[in-house]
Amino acid sequence: MATDQLQLFEWRDFVDIAIVAYLFYRAILLLKDRLAFRFFLFIAGGIALFFFSRLAGLDAFHAILSALFKSLILILVVLFQSDLRRALITFGKRNRPAGQEHEEASLVIDELVTALTGLAERRIGALIVIEREMGVMSHVEIGTEIDAKITSEILNSIFLPYSPIHDGAVIIQRGKLTRAGCFLPLSQNPTISKSLGTRHRAAIGLTELVDAIVLVVSEETGMMSFVADGKITSPVDAGSMRKVLKRSLEPQWLT
Numbered sequence: 001m002a003t004d005q006l007q008l009f010e011w012r013d014f015v016d017i018a019i020v021a022y023l024f025y026r027a028i029l030l031l032k033d034r035l036a037f038r039f040f041l042f043i044a045g046g047i048a049l050f051f052f053s054r055l056a057g058l059d060a061f062h063a064i065l066s067a068l069f070k071s072l073i074l075i076l077v078v079l080f081q082s083d084l085r086r087a088l089i090t091f092g093k094r095n096r097p098a099g100q101e102h103e104e105a106s107l108v109i110d111e112l113v114t115a116l117t118g119l120a121e122r123r124i125g126a127l128i129v130i131e132r133e134m135g136v137m138s139h140v141e142i143g144t145e146i147d148a149k150i151t152s153e154i155l156n157s158i159f160l161p162y163s164p165i166h167d168g169a170v171i172i173q174r175g176k177l178t179r180a181g182c183f184l185p186l187s188q189n190p191t192i193s194k195s196l197g198t199r200h201r202a203a204i205g206l207t208e209l210v211d212a213i214v215l216v217v218s219e220e221t222g223m224m225s226f227v228a229d230g231k232i233t234s235p236v237d238a239g240s241m242r243k244v245l246k247r248s249l250e251p252q253w254l255t
């Protein structure tokens with residue numbers, strides 16, 4: 001019986017299951033982001049109201065919802081235009097050979113380590129967020145929008161004390177510096193060492209909510225730290241920083 005059913009299984013069924021599984025996987029990753037989850041609840045609520053209004057004979061309300069749903073695609077495109085643009089750019093980039101992608105990612109890591117060590121030597125405080133799978137923007141108070149290549153020179157100049165955007169964090173999304181001067185949520189964890197101030201608490205706070213990595217340079221001590229999953233590792237020297245970045249970042253998050 002079971003073998004009969006297995007024989008009925010065609011290659012198309014495997015492809016079908018793989019596509020559905022992948023879509024579920026992406027949807028779950030998306031829903032881990034709280035804003036996306038709230039948006040999902042909003043749409044689900046709208047659909048429930050749509051059917052309820054029809055069943056209950058609330059004609060005017062139903063007509064309004066129906067008109068809204070007809071424009072839903074347009075509304076979604078407008079709301080998520082920047083995410084769609086990013087997804088399209090990433091899709092284009094993914095067609096590069098894997099070797100080239102690894103090489104480019106390695107160069108970006110070198111730039112990050114050079115920037116961090118340079119800042120640390122001069123005791124200039126810095127906070128660098130690297131987005132991974134989960135979006136960070138719904139947890140970040142938007143600073144100044146930028147669109148720059150990740151280079152040690154730019155990172156250094158952003159954090160120089162007289163730069164207008166030195167306060168707060170810079171955000172790296174898919175290989176670009178996209179924002180500077182951003183404020184992150186502070187961790188409320190009571191077990192964090194009292195010696196850590198708000199810069200370090202902000203780094204820990206964000207990584208408690210999303211899977212991003214945050215790199216910190218302390219203005220007070222010149223110490224470099226690596227923060228992920230709500231945990232801070234410090235001090236980290238240049239060699240260890242390079243190693244941990246290579247281990248934790250996939251090339252598509254850096255190129």
Ligand SMILES: Nc1ncnc2c1ncn2[C@@H]1O[C@H](COP(=O)(O)OP(=O)(O)OP(=O)(O)O)[C@@H](O)[C@H]1O
Nearest residue numbers: 125167168169183184197198199200202218219220
């Ligand atoms: N919520 C936040 N999000 C992003 N950056 C923040 C946040 N809070 C503070 N900062 C940054 O940290 C700076 C203040 O750091 P503070 O001295 O309080 O922290 P610290 O952890 O002791 O860091 P340091 O060792 O560099 O002094 C601010 O000027 C600002 O640039």
